Amino acid sequence: MIDQLLASVTDGMLVGVVYGLAAMGLTLIFGVMNVINLAHGPIMALGMFTVYLAYTSLGLNPFLGLLLAAGLGLILGVIIYWGAVHRVIDAPHLSSLLSTFSVNMIIIGIGTAIFSTSFRNVDYSLGIVTIGPITVPGTRFTSALLALGITGLLYLFLYRTRPGKYVRAVSDNRTSAGLMGIASNRVLALSFGLGTMLAALAGGLIAMALPFTILSGGSYELKSFVIVVLGGLGNPIGALLGGVILGLIEGLVPVFTKITWVPVIEFVLFVLILLVRPQGLFGAKQ
Amino acid sequence: MALLEVRDVTSGYGELQILWGASLTVERGQLTALVGSNGVGKTTLLRTIVGQIKPWQGKVFFNGQDVSKLPSYKKAEMGIVMVPEGRQLFTGMTVQENLEMGATPKRARAKAAQNLEKVFTIFPRLKERATQKSGTMSGGEQQMLAVARGIMAEPEILMIDELSLGLAPVLTLDLFQSLRRLRNEGLTIMLVEQNVRMALKVSDYAFVLREGKNEIHGPSKEVEQNASVQAAYLGI
Ligand SMILES: Nc1ncnc2c1ncn2[C@@H]1O[C@H](COP(=O)(O)OP(=O)(O)O)[C@@H](O)[C@H]1O
Ligand SMILES: [Mg+2]
Numbered sequence: 001m002i003d004q005l006l007a008s009v010t011d012g013m014l015v016g017v018v019y020g021l022a023a024m025g026l027t028l029i030f031g032v033m034n035v036i037n038l039a040h041g042p043i044m045a046l047g048m049f050t051v052y053l054a055y056t057s058l059g060l061n062p063f064l065g066l067l068l069a070a071g072l073g074l075i076l077g078v079i080i081y082w083g084a085v086h087r088v089i090d091a092p093h094l095s096s097l098l099s100t101f102s103v104n105m106i107i108i109g110i111g112t113a114i115f116s117t118s119f120r121n122v123d124y125s126l127g128i129v130t131i132g133p134i135t136v137p138g139t140r141f142t143s144a145l146l147a148l149g150i151t152g153l154l155y156l157f158l159y160r161t162r163p164g165k166y167v168r169a170v171s172d173n174r175t176s177a178g179l180m181g182i183a184s185n186r187v188l189a190l191s192f193g194l195g196t197m198l199a200a201l202a203g204g205l206i207a208m209a210l211p212f213t214i215l216s217g218g219s220y221e222l223k224s225f226v227i228v229v230l231g232g233l234g235n236p237i238g239a240l241l242g243g244v245i246l247g248l249i250e251g252l253v254p255v256f257t258k259i260t261w262v263p264v265i266e267f268v269l270f271v272l273i274l275l276v277r278p279q280g281l282f283g284a285k286q
Numbered sequence: 287m288a289l290l291e292v293r294d295v296t297s298g299y300g301e302l303q304i305l306w307g308a309s310l311t312v313e314r315g316q317l318t319a320l321v322g323s324n325g326v327g328k329t330t331l332l333r334t335i336v337g338q339i340k341p342w343q344g345k346v347f348f349n350g351q352d353v354s355k356l357p358s359y360k361k362a363e364m365g366i367v368m369v370p371e372g373r374q375l376f377t378g379m380t381v382q383e384n385l386e387m388g389a390t391p392k393r394a395r396a397k398a399a400q401n402l403e404k405v406f407t408i409f410p411r412l413k414e415r416a417t418q419k420s421g422t423m424s425g426g427e428q429q430m431l432a433v434a435r436g437i438m439a440e441p442e443i444l445m446i447d448e449l450s451l452g453l454a455p456v457l458t459l460d461l462f463q464s465l466r467r468l469r470n471e472g473l474t475i476m477l478v479e480q481n482v483r484m485a486l487k488v489s490d491y492a493f494v495l496r497e498g499k500n501e502i503h504g505p506s507k508e509v510e511q512n513a514s515v516q517a518a519y520l521g522i
Contacts, residue, residue, distance in 0.1 A: 162386075165379070169387045172376040179336060179370060180439055181362035181391040 003133055008251040010134050014144040016247020018205045020240035021147040022220055023227035024154070025198030031234030032171040032191040033089055038100040039080060040224060041217030042107035043196045047073060047203025048212045049111070052120050062124050063142070066204045073200025077193035085192060086185065111214035121211040143205040150201060151240055154194075167191050226270045232280025241282055287350050289314040289474055290335070290366070290443055295344035296498075297334045304330045306498035307344070312443060312476050317469040319489035319506060321482045321519065327498045328478045329371050332447055336368045337361050349442075363391045365442030371451065371478075373432040377421025381412055384420050384431055388438030397440050405434035408464050426457045433461070437468070444468075445476040450484060462488045482519035486510045494519075 022044060029037050047069040054065035084103050088095035126138025157164040170177045170187040177184050206212070206220065227246050231238025246266065253262050273280065288311040298304040304327040312318045322328055333339045335346055337358040345354045348366060356364075376384050385405065389398040406413040409430040415423060420431055429449065436444050449465070450458040458481070466488055469475055479485035486492055486506045493503040494515060502512055509515055 165383060165387065166390075168379060168383075169376050172378050173374055175338065176370065176374040176376065177387070178338070178358040179362060179368050179374075180387050180435070181359050181394075182387070183359050 004255060005252070007134055007136075008255050009248060010131075010136055010251075011140070012247040012249070012251020013244050014136060014140050014247070015209070015250065016244035017144045017147040017151075017240060018202055018209075018243070019220070019223050019227055019246055020231075020243020021150060021205070022199055022202030023224040023231065023239040023243055024151065024236045025195040025202070026221075026224045027228045027231070027234055027236060027239045028154075028198065029192055029195035030228070031236075032167060033085075033188055034093070035085055035089065035096045035100070035192075036093070037192075037195060038097060038221075039103040039107060040196075040199050041219075041221030042104050042111065042214075043073060043076065043199045043217070044203030044206070044220050045111065045212065045214050045217035046076070046107065047200030048207035048216065049115060049120075049214065050200065051204040051207045052122050052212075055122055055124065062122050062139075062204070062208050063146070066146070066201060069200045069204040070197050073197035074193040076200075077196030078189045080196065081189040081192035086188070089188065108214065115214045117213045117215055119211045119213055120207075122207050124208060137209075139208045143208060147202070147205060150198070151236070154198070154236065163187075163190065167194070223266070226266050228280075229270055229273050230281055232282050235280065235282060238280055238282035242280070245281075288312060288347075289349060290476070291347040292331070292335060293345050293347070295331070295334055295341045295346065297330060297339055297341050299330075299339070303342075304498055305334065305341075308495065308498065309344075309500055310493045310503070312474060313491070314474050315469075315472060316490040317465065317475045317477060317488065319485040319492040320476060320478045320495060321480075321485050321492060322495035323519070324480055326495050328495055329447055331495065332368055332445055332478060335445065336366055362439060363393070365391070365393065365440070367436050367439040367441035367444050369432045369436040369444065369446040369449075371447035373428050375420040375428055375431055375435070377419070379420060380417050381420055381423070381431055382416045384435050385412075385438050388435035389440070391439055394438060394440035398438065401438050401440060405437050408437075408467070409434055425452050426454065429453060429457075429461065433464075437473075441473070443474045443476060445478070447478045448480060449477065450479060450481045458484065482515075 026037060026040050029035055050069040050072055051062050051065040054060040054068050055062050080103050084099045085096060088099050124139065126142060128135050129138050129141040158168055166182050166187045169182060170184050174184050223246060227239055227242035230245055231242030249265055250262055253265060290312040292308060292310045294307045294309055296303060296305050296307055308331050320328055334341050337356050341354050345352055348364060353361060376387060385402060389395055411427055412430055412434055449461055462484060465475060477485055477489060486509060489506045492506045492509040494501050502509060502515060
């Protein structure tokens with residue numbers, strides 16, 4: 001029993017940081033421009049397919065395929081910003097929700113036409129990693145490390161580089177950023193691209209662990225919403241911690257009861273947090 | 287040729303017209319004051335000059351060039367820099383980072399180290415607070431930072447909106463003296479103030495805005511002696 005618990009906790013945490021990475025993309029965009037990106041899920045799915053296609057048709061190692069997924073996520077995000085977000089950025093929330101939802105439908109429509117909705121999986125293994133009494137799949141372990149590494153890089157970017165500081169400045173006070181000579185629109189496009197890049201990367205990592213279809217992004221998008229609410233909207237580290245909590249719930253609940261209870265518990269938690277602590281467990285952007 | 291010229295500008299918000307043909311000129315190297323009562327449109331005029339809102343009619347010239355339609359970030363790049371009313375700092379960033387963000391225009395980037403030295407000399411308090419989040423400082427310190435951030439942008443003209451708002455009189459006096467010193471070092475400054483008395487004392491030239499138009503202008507010493515200005519703003 002103890003061993004099983006330990007294994008579930010480890011597994012939950014490893015998966016959780018990857019969920020956290022995805023949620024970080026959502027929360028970054030919201031934090032900078034107050035837009036909720038409803039195309040988040042489909043972009044995760046595109047990340048999955050990028051890694052899958054690079055592996056199956058080009059023979060590219062899935063972890064290298066992640067670089068392609070990241071590039072695609074970034075470019076796509078910048079395009080989506082200029083095409084669908086820029087014009088509605090100061091409009092009421094409903095406008096940007098509808099607009100990113102349209103992008104969501106477009107990606108899913110085209111994706112379904114090209115890939116159908118049949119399951120794929122990336123058949124790649126890195127053997128087993130043993131830590132004391134626990135054994136975990138090597139890919140899962142590496143994925144979690146990578147997710148942490150990417151989070152670290154994001155923070156280095158935001159706090160140590162000039163463009164990263166522009167992102168924070170525009171997020172903090174867009175008007176002042178303009179007065180200081182910062183081209184806010186370009187910074188917003190970059191921020192959106194970074195958010196979708198994180199989504200695509202998380203998708204790519206998930207693709208190595210679980211089978212997926214072009215529609216799979218939807219359920220991960222919902223997880224991202226729960227995580228973002230747990231961690232506090234606009235708070236990237238909160239997203240990572242929220243991801244771990246969600247991962248733990250997914251790992252531990254099946255030990256005690258039926259796995260079908262997982263989403264019930266997740267969404268009850270979601271509603272409870274919204275009612276009791278809407279700023280999230282770990283504080284948030286004021 | 288004047289450094290900045292505003293010619294018959296009308297502007298406002300949506301349907302609401304605020305400026306009804308405002309004109310002014312700022313000469314290079316001078317400290318020019320724009321005064322007038324609360325709500326008369328001073329901030330709106332500054333916003334129009336920096337390009338946060340577009341003039342409906344009329345033009346804004348900078349160094350003889352028509353800049354009426356440029357967005358604010360391009361104007362900052364040219365050297366038209368505003369210290370906005372209410373400071374508008376990057377409150378979640380440190381003092382140091384706010385100053386770094388000030389040094390964004392290309393022309394400012396090259397002189398960033400030198401300007402940092404300069405603002406730390408003028409406002410030693412900021413040096414002590416370099417790693418503090420700007421939003422957690424006192425009102426006076428925040429105002430110093432707002433001015434310092436503007437100086438970091440290496441302005442050709444620095445336009446300061448309501449320097450004295452919400453500050454203790456002693457501190458206000460200090461800040462006005464700092465401005466005077468900057469002006470003596472060659473910086474062109476436009477000062478927008480509700481505190482008419484102080485603004486006229488410290489400035490070289492003054493414009494009085496009333497009902498969205500300029501009413502009176504002249505050397506500050508003369509404006510100070512103007513009977514209607516004395517009656518309306520100086521309580522004499
Ligand atoms: N964003 C805005 N939208 C609508 N009206 C505004 C806005 N900002 C200012 N006003 C109005 O414009 C008028 C002039 O304001 P302002 O330019 O701030 O005056 P001042 O700076 O001289 O005190 C005021 O009546 C104010 O209520
Ligand atoms: Mg004002």
